[in-house]
Amino acid sequence: MGKRRDTLLIGEVLRAARLKAGLTQEALAFAADVDRTYISYLENDQKSPTLEMLVKVCRELKLPVSELIKRAEKLAS
Numbered sequence: 001m002g003k004r005r006d007t008l009l010i011g012e013v014l015r016a017a018r019l020k021a022g023l024t025q026e027a028l029a030f031a032a033d034v035d036r037t038y039i040s041y042l043e044n045d046q047k048s049p050t051l052e053m054l055v056k057v058c059r060e061l062k063l064p065v066s067e068l069i070k071r072a073e074k075l076a077s
Contacts, residue, residue: 008072010054017061017068018043030061060062 008051010016010036018039034053041047042057049057051065058065 008069009045009075010049010068010072011043011069012075013041014039014057014061016071017058017063021061023061024058026055028060032057 014053023031025039026036027065029039032039032053033056039046039057044047054065054068058068
């Protein structure tokens, strides 16, 4: 059993999904109509997205928000 982490690693999951989709941060940012640095902040867990922004980014990654949370919870446990 792995060491439990105190925070959900949403950024780690977002990065993995973006890379799997073959997108750069810039391409994802353009598609989601946000700045590239914002995507970087999210991926590095330096910013917490609003639910609206999470839905927007996940939509571009073709990743349901529920699946993102599920993956982040799995990483945290």
